[in-house]
Amino acid sequence: xxxxxxxxxxxSAIALAVILNVSPLRDAWLxxxxxxxxxxxxxxxxxxxxxxxxxxxxxxxxxxxxxxxxIVLAAVTWSALPLG
Numbered sequence: 001x002x003x004x005x006x007x008x009x010x011x012s013a014i015a016l017a018v019i020l021n022v023s024p025l026r027d028a029w030l031x032x033x034x035x036x037x038x039x040x041x042x043x044x045x046x047x048x049x050x051x052x053x054x055x056x057x058x059x060x061x062x063x064x065x066x067x068x069x070x071i072v073l074a075a076v077t078w079s080a081l082p083l084g
Contacts, residue, residue, distance in 0.1 A: 029080045
């Protein structure tokens, strides 16, 4: 099931680029958002499967939440540096 969700997220990113007629090569905010999405998927993998200790799980989970916050801010502001 997680692979389906990850695929749906990446598919949504591609669909967004097509609908808005934007390119990650031209628009830094979209490239940053897609990169953050890939980081989120990796952190989720660590938090759910690859970590050996509870501390590693907690750190990966907290980092994933930070990345999700960044993704939302980048999407809303259309900026690669939404707080800058």
